[in-house]
Amino acid sequence: MTAATRNDVPVALEGNGVELRLMPIGGGMSVGYISLPRGTDMGPALKGLPDDACQCPHWGYLLKGRIRMSTAAGEEEYEAGQAYYWGPGHVPVALEDSEFVEFSPSEEFQQVIEHVVAQLG
Structure with missing residues (x-):
């Protein structure tokens, strides 16, 4: 078994108030702790993926705020x-x-993160 608090999980992506902490937790899944400031639109960073959208499924819980999907x-x-x-x-x-905290297939989410990092250059 693997367990981790937010502070145990390394930062995979950050900038402009956005923070993604990501760590594999077993079973091919990763846990992500994500912070998005008001007004963050991930659309531009997802351009170039199929349908210009994130293709990785996520299961999670919104701790604070409001998100439009x-x-x-x-x-x-x-x-x-x-x-x-x-x-x-x-x-x-x-x-x-x-x-929010979410659980995602590790390999699929890593592909999305690599694309976003390349877009943000």
Whole structure:
């Protein structure tokens, strides 16, 4: 078994108030602790991926804030206190300063992170 608090997990991506801490936890899954300041639109960083959207599924819990998720099916809003599943093909926008913890397939999420890092250059 593997367990980790936020501070145990290394930073995989940061800048402009965005922080992603990511660590494999077993079973091919990783835990991510994510902070997005209000107004963060991940759309530009996801350009070039299929459908210009994150193709990695995520299961998580929104600790703080509000997120709008755009998908091919439309938009949905999530707020603090909600658990969620975001399937492939989503683009998040932080409507408020937001913090969430999520679980994602390690390999798929790493591909998305590498793309985002390359986009942010």
